[in-house]
Amino acid sequence: MGPWEGPIPADERYDPELLAEGDRRNVMDAYRYWRREAVVADLDTRRHEFHVAVENFQHDHNIGTVVRTANAFAAKAVHIVGRRRWNRRGAMVTDRYQHVLHQPDVAALLAFAADQGLSVVAVDNTAGSVRLEETALPRRCVLVFGHEGAGVSAEAREGADLLVSIAQFGSTRSINAGVAAGIVMHDWISRHADLSNAW
Structure with missing residues (x-):
């Protein structure tokens, strides 16, 4: 996905560099533009046993x-x-x-x-x-x-x-x-x- 369009999110989960340059990573859309650490932290709440x-x-x-x-x-x-x-x-x-x-x-x-x-x-x-x-x-x-x-x-x-x-x-x-x-x-x-x- 290309650079973020519209107002820049204030949420600290978002990565300023990805917002500015676009997100081409192999991640679900829900995690687009998120920092890697934020993705891992969210996954940690969803991991199985x-x-x-x-x-x-x-x-x-x-x-x-x-x-x-x-x-x-x-x-x-x-x-x-x-x-x-x-x-x-x-x-x-x-x-x-x-x-x-x-x-x-x-x-x-x-x-x-x-x-x-x-x-x-x-x-x-x-x-x-x-x-x-x-x-x-x-x-x-x-x-x-x-x-x-x-x-x-x-x-x-x-x-x-x-x-x-x-x-x-x-x-x-x-x-x-x-x-x-x-x-x-x-x-x-x-x-x-x-x-x-x-x-």
Whole structure:
């Protein structure tokens, strides 16, 4: 959107530079011309009770997509487990508005979940998993996703309170990690979110 037209708002949430030069960011219209900090503060009043964790032991390129989807569904936070650095391209700058935390290893993530009273839900199509479609995700939880090829690590599976898989009907062995994350997050939204708060 171009420069603001009309009287300049006095509301401190608005960014004088964006008002003067226009707002070309990938944000909802309700947040146009707002300062980044104001957007984050408002989102913090709307975030849901689930966290998302992605194991980053092989520099997975899907992490950006997971962050963007977590932002769309207002996840409480995204945890990058393992390598601190990750490919931000797929996030489409949404990481500026989404809380992204680093956990050095799975043990640290599990300790965080225990401290916060979060159930750990690992997502993998391995033996012992229950179908997502036939179970109810806990309201307060952290959804754990593994690397594209290897899936969730053995340590994460063993530490999980619940192991779920997504029902598949085609020839492929697995679903893309970024897509799987979106499916599971949307399942949480379908079960627990107040849809009157959706855009």
